Amino acid sequence: MSAPQVSPGDAIVQISALTKSFGDLAVLRGVDLEIARVSIVALLGANVAVKTTLVRVLATLIAPDAGTLTVDGADVQRDAHRVRQSISLTGQFAAVDEVLSGRENLVLIAKLRRLANPGAIADALLARLSLTDAGGRRAGTYSGGMRRRLDIAMSLIGDPAVVVLDEPTTGLDPEGRREVWAMVKELAAQGTTVLLTTQYLEEAENLADRIAVLHEGRILVDGTLAELRKLLPTPTVEYVEKQPTLEEIFLHLTGGRHAA
Amino acid sequence: MLRDTTILTGRSLRHILRSPDTIITTAVTPIAIMLLFVFVFGGAIDTGAQSYIDYLLPGILLITIASGIAYTAYRLFLDLQGGIFERFQSMPIARSSGLWAHVLTSLVANLAAVAIVVGVALLLGFRTGANVLDWLAVTGIIVVFTLALTWLAVIAGLAAKTVDGASAFSYPLIFLPFLSSAFVPTDTMPAPVAWFAEHQPVTPIVEAIRNLFAQQPVGSELAIALAWCFGILFVAVVGAMIVYRRRFR
Numbered sequence: 001m002s003a004p005q006v007s008p009g010d011a012i013v014q015i016s017a018l019t020k021s022f023g024d025l026a027v028l029r030g031v032d033l034e035i036a037r038v039s040i041v042a043l044l045g046a047n048v049a050v051k052t053t054l055v056r057v058l059a060t061l062i063a064p065d066a067g068t069l070t071v072d073g074a075d076v077q078r079d080a081h082r083v084r085q086s087i088s089l090t091g092q093f094a095a096v097d098e099v100l101s102g103r104e105n106l107v108l109i110a111k112l113r114r115l116a117n118p119g120a121i122a123d124a125l126l127a128r129l130s131l132t133d134a135g136g137r138r139a140g141t142y143s144g145g146m147r148r149r150l151d152i153a154m155s156l157i158g159d160p161a162v163v164v165l166d167e168p169t170t171g172l173d174p175e176g177r178r179e180v181w182a183m184v185k186e187l188a189a190q191g192t193t194v195l196l197t198t199q200y201l202e203e204a205e206n207l208a209d210r211i212a213v214l215h216e217g218r219i220l221v222d223g224t225l226a227e228l229r230k231l232l233p234t235p236t237v238e239y240v241e242k243q244p245t246l247e248e249i250f251l252h253l254t255g256g257r258h259a260a
Numbered sequence: 261m262l263r264d265t266t267i268l269t270g271r272s273l274r275h276i277l278r279s280p281d282t283i284i285t286t287a288v289t290p291i292a293i294m295l296l297f298v299f300v301f302g303g304a305i306d307t308g309a310q311s312y313i314d315y316l317l318p319g320i321l322l323i324t325i326a327s328g329i330a331y332t333a334y335r336l337f338l339d340l341q342g343g344i345f346e347r348f349q350s351m352p353i354a355r356s357s358g359l360w361a362h363v364l365t366s367l368v369a370n371l372a373a374v375a376i377v378v379g380v381a382l383l384l385g386f387r388t389g390a391n392v393l394d395w396l397a398v399t400g401i402i403v404v405f406t407l408a409l410t411w412l413a414v415i416a417g418l419a420a421k422t423v424d425g426a427s428a429f430s431y432p433l434i435f436l437p438f439l440s441s442a443f444v445p446t447d448t449m450p451a452p453v454a455w456f457a458e459h460q461p462v463t464p465i466v467e468a469i470r471n472l473f474a475q476q477p478v479g480s481e482l483a484i485a486l487a488w489c490f491g492i493l494f495v496a497v498v499g500a501m502i503v504y505r506r507r508f509r
Binding site for chain 1: 263264267268271274275278279342343344346347348349350351352353508509
């Protein structure tokens with residue numbers, strides 16, 4: 001899949017004046033957002049339904065009422081098939097097939113994306129995710145962190161230009177969350193644009209190049225963390241002893257990153 | 261589309277191979293009803309020269325399918341609830357392949373359950389002189405009937421809010437053969453019941469299959485049976501599309 005020639009830094013996702021209502025309920029009320037190629041953008045918002053609606057429009061699952069949304073130059077309304085080629089969705093619930101093994105899940109997606117050697121692709125991904133040993137087991141037996149990693153791995157097959165992660169760490173324990181964060185950073189380093197929705201502000205701070213705040217159906221602000229900080233008055237300086245967080249203590253005591 | 265459907269059908273057939281109990285449980289209830297009627301009630305039912313099991317089997321086959329499609333709705337519902345259906349829908353594949361895979365899987369699973377029930381019926385003394393063409397005709401009717409009910413199951417699976425809701429729609433369908441000529445000739449029924457029995461889809465379908473097995477001429481009942489099957493199929497497909505469009509673009 002050859003992407004059209006666009007210089008790095010150009011917006012890969014362009015959303016303008018996007019609206020979507022369900023009956024009388026106006027969920028998206030004119031969303032404007034540009035997502036630069038090869039960046040991690042966090043979409044913050046208190047209302048999960050609003051974020052999910054935007055993600056579902058972006059992933060061509062539902063149609064917007066008005067406005068435009070293009071991915072890599074393809075319009076979600078007129079050219080949905082091309083949008084689907086450049087985008088990959090990881091839903092709010094880990095959408096893996098629990099009856100199939102981890103490896104079979106990966107092979108299935110590789111076949112659907114019409115790639116040569118689906119088996120080899122699956123094995124390579126399993127190795128990259130340290131899931132080789134679990135690859136033959138049913139995904140239903142995996143821990144939350146393993147499932148989410150498998151889920152994200154399924155989204156990576158075929159190297160889509162944009163990966164959308166809808167609440168990727170919701171319901172995960174701290175170790176699982178760190179595993180997912182490491183994957184997201186690795187993805188961006190390899191040249192994938194990541195849009196992630198989250199309700200954890202810490203996650204946005206940690207991962208995102210840019211943060212967009214979705215409030216009452218519109219993008220309230222969109223900028224880097226430093227830019228967002230400038231929106232508040234200059235902080236007063238206080239000296240406080242740095243205490244370890246409970247998360248740091250927990251990870252220290254349990255020996256860090258051994259997912260079950 | 262063919263390729264995507266084949267891949268996704270392979271996936272759901274694998275589900276069935278890993279939980280063959282879904283086919284066994286589909287076959288168990290109809291077999292129990294068959295045993296009950298052949299050995300308990302059947303002796304009191306006058307079906308003329310025809311042995312009771314030969315009379316009964318077509319209705320039992322329809323009950324098998326009516327209970328089997330509950331699993332179709334159930335499997336589709338789980339795919340929707342778990343999010344994997346949306347994953348497929350957001351991929352660059354033929355969109356209809358997601359539903360067609362469930363439909364074809366339903367067909368295979370139900371034919372397997374039907375084959376088990378026919379096997380048990382043979383053990384219980386079911387006999388037919390049907391030739392290859394008759395068997396093909398019976399299979400054809402069964403396939404169209406299964407497709408029609410499967411698309412009803414697709415509506416239920418797409419529209420359901422709970423797992424129970426996804427499969428509950430099949431209960432009245434399982435009951436329908438009891439209000440037909442499947443178990444008892446309609447002429448012993450009170451007039452309103454007999455009228456219903458003679459004007460609902462199960463009776464012509466059962467009688468068409470029964471006559472094919474008994475090598476009797478199949479007349480208008482075959483045409484009426486197929487008209488019902490294709491009619492239900494058409495309405496169900498249109499209904500499924502409408503429900504689908506309300507959830508997805």
